[in-house]
Amino acid sequence: MSKHHITTTINGEPVEFLCEPQETLLDVLRNTLNLTGSKEGCASGDCGACSVICDGKLICSCLMLGVEAEGHNIVTVEGIATGDELHPVQRKFLEHAALQCGFCTPGLIVASKALLDETLNPTEEEARYWLAGNLCRCTGYDKIIRAVMDAAAEMRGEARAA
Amino acid sequence: MNYIVSKPELKVVGTRPVRPDGVDKVTGRATFGADMVLPGMLWGKVKRSPHAHARIVKIDTSKAEKLPGVKAVITAGDLPNIASEEAFVGEGPMNFRDLSRNCIARDKVLYEGHAVAAVAAISQAVADQALDLIDVQYEVLPHVIDVEEAMKPDAPNLHDDLFTANVEPKPTKPSNISKRVYFAKGDIEAGFRDADVVVEGRYTTAPVHQAYIEPHACLVAVAADGQAQVYSSSQGQFMVRAYCAKLLGWDISNIRAVPLEIGGGFGGKTLVYLEPLALALAQKSGRPVKMQMTREEVFRASGPTSGSVIEVRIGAKRDGTIVAAKEVLKYQAGAFPGSPIGPGCMCGFAMYDLPNVEVIGYDVVSNRPKVAAYRAPGAPMSSFAVESALDDLARKLGMDPVTLREKNGAHDGTKTHYGPTHREIGFLQTLAAAKNSEHWKMPLKPGQGRGIACGFWFNIGGESSGAVHINEDGTATVVSGNPDIGGSRASMAMMAAEVLCLPVEKVRPVVGDTTSIGFSHMTGGSRVTFATGMAVTQAAERVVEQLKQRAAQIWEISPEAVDWRDGNAYPAGSNAGAFEPLSLAEIALRAGKTGGPISSEVSINAQGAGPGFGVHICDVEVDRETGAVTILRYTAVQDVGKAIHPSYVEGQIQGGAAQGIGWALNEEYIYDAQGRMENPGFLDYRVPVASDLPLIEAIMVEVPNPRHPFGARGVGEVPIIPPMAAVGNAIRDAIGIRLTDLPMSPPKVRAALDAEALPQAAE
């Protein structure tokens, strides 16, 4: 099979790549572009470890083909921080110890940022349902939810939530 | 030195610094098994059996070998044929013949998903095509999955040479029961005769998987002279090295195993699946080989834990004193012997002071993947049964369930039913903390139910090495050999920093590969903070001794006249001399002149790990229409000895509880009539998601373990043990029905509610 030439934007930069038609965006990110921050946990859209933001919408990159990225705007975990300045959600994950093995963390960081792009005032329930597509096996989600609620509070300009 | 006794105010241990590997993890920079690349690498893939039980008649790999882009194909013949050999390598006895045959089948396939061949090719797509070109002829055999079915004398036998051990007379006919285990204390018959009240129960649990989010992955390279590198995610790089050396017949010194970050293990990565195959392919092809499992392969071909059938019988006096306790456990081992039946038999009653006990256990093979360890292996199933029965007992006696447990609770000096006497344990303190918790005191609303359950785990110590190196600028590096699955490298840095009297940011921890640090047993068994922490602490103490000696040289006094505190050397009293304190940095700068690099590596076999106890409280609401159970509130109380880094101790408690809740409510292996797994994916193998759980309160009780310098006990495994019975007891409280079959999923709850609606005999 011959490869397709794709032009897209990833983390704000123009990117070109060649890919086979059956390759997913996740395959391309990891194996062609060396952006290994997005992880493969299931390749069937059930675990969220491959979460990226496409044109402002949270998606599983394992459910999008590489060829479908043509002309779109993709944000991966590598694009969440600005240079060496971490996004509030990244800082709060560290402060609250909201990660153990860290494998689900990139997906959760992206998904949490997408939530906070939608609303800076989620309830705990809204945060839990938003993040229900990101599986974590280590933490039981407790510290993750606390970190997300605290990041929201900081971004609202309030004092640190409990 | 024992810091709990001698140093009342700890500056670092017990605080919550940001973990040193954290920034890499939140930015996606951390390197996990599948993230590694090497120039020229090939992709490896595995051909797997579609049958649950079959003889391999013929494997024809010729067409696959000819496919352009395929560089190597292997079958079992490419690995040495190992005679049955039990050896203690790593945490437990491992039969290398069985491990080899589990990695790649020889003569027979024993479960759907069993590996029969592997290929290495220039791309994943070509490798997949090559698998389709491998022609395997099978003679399908009858299979057996269910544990009691497998125990029947006429069940299809998996192994012609497996005879039940520990039964008299010695059997002559092969069996699927690999061994019988027996523990007894006192006189069980007399105990039951003496009882006023007896409760009984039969409990069944489905096999569940550790379900780490990261599938198994590795990248290996073998040079022409046989020296090999293995980059993999595992719970122990020394285990990877040893097992690969054994399975391939290579010298251990020819393998360098590098631990990459690991995306969850929980016991499931305490052995090898892909690495020996990748090494054989790399050797044959002359190129590096990368392999990773798909999620489906993880479920079909890597070890879940045992499903079980457990019968419990408990007898007590009117006043709640338990006088007799009997448990019969049947555990599935999967395709090869080795279920955690021993610990299962030991843990169920371990937290109680009982005069008469009998426990019988059976390890049974059946046509499903070989089981692997899963967080406190064997204990969760046993405690589901015992803690549910105790709940029934409390109800029958009209007694509060906590009071029943307090009355019979183990304490310092209690003799267990499996023999050893408990010393300095924290069970009663943990029960007291549960009873005094906000949760326990909070009243329930109508329709809600509350359950409480307990758990015990031994925790282990074992071989560990730790090194502390002082850098030329007075900062320090700590090297240890245990993959960090829960934040342990932060704890290593904290303990070293405490001893050196340095701020924790000046002490950077590293997890070394097999060439960079002395031998360490795997990460597991709740041992790292205890054993590796002990090694690191001792190394730091030896470094402090060296620092004092160097200061003594500089001051020209005796080393006994030097004190070390706040990161400085001080003359010990005015007699020693009026010297200005020397900082660590100042001493480090002159290390070369005073004798050379300041460094210490300690290798130990840590003994005396203290056991842990957990008590969990769970509130539920049951939707009678759908059978769905909502966890309203959950509190997990545990004695942790001393929380070195409290956030990560809480994390272990919360994470273990969440896994236990999944085990209780939704997780199970579902098989079809051909013995194939029907739900090998996260959609239908339902682990808890964020919206399934409330915040989980972790209450840490600190009863220090006197055998660890900072009083630490292992904490990782205990929290998965109580949840199933805590949830089951809460459901019993909410709807008046005792569920005895895990998982307690909506269809089962509904079926139980429907059955209750029919006319039935009184309870």
Next chain:
Amino acid sequence: MPRVIFSGSAAGRFTGGRTELEVAATTFRRLVKELDERFPGLGRQVEDGMAVAIDGVIYQDAYAAPLAEGAEIYLIPKIAGG
């Protein structure tokens, strides 16, 4: 003399079902050698497959562990973790 009790039945096939005996030994290493002399093969089983509790404290490997005069020694199945 230290008293040795086998728990769990794995030793039965070496000791002919006997579960308790007294052994003259001051270290665990000597104890294992004595057991192997009395019941050939038992030494390996104890070393590789069993953990030992000496007066209540569990050891997984313990050649040098000292045994007091009346020490109570339980040999139980080796414990692995997850």
